[in-house]
Amino acid sequence: MAKHMPTVHQCQEMLALKEYVTARDSTRYDGMAEGNLRLDVSHSNLVQRWHDILFNEDMTILEVKEKLFRHGGTSVAWQELYLRRGGSDTIFLMDESKSLRHYGARSGMEIHIKDLDPHSLSRHGGLEDVSQVEKYVMADEAYGRLQNSVRAQRRAAQEAAARGRATQGQEPDAQAAGPLEMTAEEAAAAFPLGSRCECDPGARRGEVCYVGPVLNAKGMWVGIRLDEPQGQNDGTKDGRSYFDCRPKYGCFARPVNVRVGDYPERDPLASDDEF
Missing domain, CATH: 2.30.30.190 (CAP Gly-rich-like domain)
Structure with missing residues (x-):
């Protein structure tokens, strides 16, 4: 079956839409205090993502892990952090004593949390899939x-x-x-x-x-x-x-x-x- 190719007019419309949606991307983080960063955060066990979380570029990776513990629930000892800088450019934030500045973090990038805890409550949708939660069911006669x-x-x-x-x-x-x-x-x-x-x-x-x-x-x-x-x-x-x-x-x-x-x-x- 032949593929439908977009017309020139459709391509122009898509480009115009993209320009409209991304028009302010280049100035999105203008006006932020010096040294502050806005980073997205994702988690290996969770569908949920956190957008524009505030960090300081001088925070050490250990301090970042302590802050992320409050978002994803994974304890510091079980976290592996990766900085996604765009496309396939991903680096492992291995040294906890180094800062975000050292790893070249910039606003708009993403920190990915890899949960290494084999007993993590968030594994296999444990914190998001409500079908796994044991529910109280009242007998029909009692309810009646x-x-x-x-x-x-x-x-x-x-x-x-x-x-x-x-x-x-x-x-x-x-x-x-x-x-x-x-x-x-x-x-x-x-x-x-x-x-x-x-x-x-x-x-x-x-x-x-x-x-x-x-x-x-x-x-x-x-x-x-x-x-x-x-x-x-x-x-x-x-x-x-x-x-x-x-x-x-x-x-x-x-x-x-x-x-x-x-x-x-x-x-x-x-x-x-x-x-």
């Missing part, structure tokens, strides 16, 4: 019991939304449930078929006739055959029949809005004003 967790807050918000929809008499919809729902086994155990129950809104009473998912709705639902015509259907939702009852005697409610227990059918002739 917390009252101030994100999961508890989401569950409370979902239940509040479900109660709001139920108060408005709405049928199950695709937005009515979230990922933090009862399992089918939990719902079946909590709402046995044939159990008497009371559901909101309106404290309507009836019998549990279905427990499980509903077409086009998320989560678990309780299908109830009501004692009175206070429902929205006949046990059918979106063309699928879940249980049988007369029209307006069926409803689907979220588990949070259903209470199972001793809820006998109300006497329509009873009065709250009589004993």
Whole structure:
């Protein structure tokens, strides 16, 4: 496959961009106090680099190592320093008694730290690769019991939304449930078929006739055959029949809005004003 060669215009643009980016390189270190140097620092075990670290050209290599210990964490005894003066021009700063001036250090050059410690914490990404850090993992059951967790807050918000929809008499919809729902086994155990129950809104009473998912709705639902015509259907939702009852005697409610227990059918002739 033929290589794409840049046009003359593209070359001119790249040269112009380079001149713009490097326009002040020649004056970058003007105004610095005499004897001061700005050097970049790199480390053999670290991806991180330090730019324009301030040194004095009269610092000995030992003093430089002591300063670099605070940046890279490698103790003085385990450091080998190299001065990269541009391109392939790299020299070993072997004599700790000699100064940076002796080795010809200039602002803009780079000092490279070679960590010789075989037990260094920074080896193999030990100080930068967070995947190597042992993390505390809480058991899902323990997390589920917390009252101030994100999961508890989401569950409370979902239940509040479900109660709001139920108060408005709405049928199950695709937005009515979230990922933090009862399992089918939990719902079946909590709402046995044939159990008497009371559901909101309106404290309507009836019998549990279905427990499980509903077409086009998320989560678990309780299908109830009501004692009175206070429902929205006949046990059918979106063309699928879940249980049988007369029209307006069926409803689907979220588990949070259903209470199972001793809820006998109300006497329509009873009065709250009589004993």
